[in-house]
Amino acid sequence: MNVHDLNAARSVTLVTMSIGPQMLAIPATQLREIIDPLPMTRVPGAGAFAPWVLNVRGTVVPLADLRIPLGITDPGPDDRPEDARRFMVIEVEIDGDKATMAITADMVHEVVTIPLTRIEPVPATMHWPADYLRGLFKGSDGFVLLPDLSAIFSAMAQRPSAA
Numbered sequence: 005m006n007v008h009d010l011n012a013a014r015s016v017t018l019v020t021m022s023i024g025p026q027m028l029a030i031p032a033t034q035l036r037e038i039i040d041p042l043p044m045t046r047v048p049g050a051g052a053f054a055p056w057v058l059n060v061r062g063t064v065v066p067l068a069d070l071r072i073p074l075g076i077t078d079p080g081p082d083d084r085p086e087d088a089r090r091f092m093v094i095e096v097e098i099d100g101d102k103a104t105m106a107i108t109a110d111m112v113h114e115v116v117t118i119p120l121t122r123i124e125p126v127p128a129t130m131h132w133p134a135d136y137l138r139g140l141f142k143g144s145d146g147f148v149l150l151p152d153l154s155a156i157f158s159a160m161a162q163r164p165s166a167a
Contacts, residue, residue, distance in 0.1 A: 017117045020148060021092065021109035023070055024080040027148040029116070029141075034153065036093040036104065038112055053160045058106055060093055067091065067106045073136050073156045074149075080110055088112075097154045098161055105157065116143075123150065135159070 018029035019038075044056040044067060054068040070076070088111040096105055123139040126132055126149075136159070138150040 015117050015119050016123075017115060018148075018150070019092070019115050020113040020143065021090075022080060022084075022111045022113065023074070023109060024076040024078045026074070026076050026080075027113075027143060027146060028070070028074075029143075029148050029150055030092070030094065030153060032115060034094045034096060036095060038109075039091050039093060039106075041089055041091055051160070054105075058091065060104075060106065063104065065093060065104055065106050067108065068157070068160070069108050070151060070156070073133065073160060074151065075131065075133060084111060094153065096157050098157045103157070 017032040019032050019035050020027060020029045022028070039060065042058050042060070044058060046056055047054075050056075052069075053072045054066045056067040058065050058067050090109050090112045091106045092109055092112065093104065093106045096103055118141060122141045124141065125139055126134045126137045128134065132149060136152055136156045138152045140147050140149050142148075
């Protein structure tokens with residue numbers, strides 16, 4: 005979903021999740037499925053952002069960690085259940101091409117539909133990287149960030165891999 009799609013709609017349906025202590029939400033239209041963690045294969049020379057691949061129903065899918073581009077270093081609450089971690093398989097546009105990727109989530113919460121008027125710009129004084137965020141909104145448990153997955157994945161694809 006791009007900005008023009010969001011502007012044409014009056015509301016957006018989002019899937020909320022936690023990564024560390026941070027609540028995030030992605031458009032439900034980008035989500036293909038939520039799966040329990042699968043065996044991961046490390047890719048030699050891959051960067052820290054997407055160092056693994058998964059076998060999702062016979063398809064090799066890169067697994068990315070949004071902690072890297074969003075600068076999330078805090079592991080989050082100690083009382084989070086160990087088995088709450090999930091992989092979210094998404095469709096994302098990377099430099100104009102559609103790609104299937106997976107992202108890690110410490111916990112997936114709920115599906116919410118909010119009016120676009122609730123989405124606010126990210127304040128310039130915040131530590132979050134504004135280039136990677138579409139905005140934020142006030143959820144029931146605090147602020148929820150809306151990552152711009154296309155911007156994140158496009159930027160990360162341009163970075164050189166680790167040697």
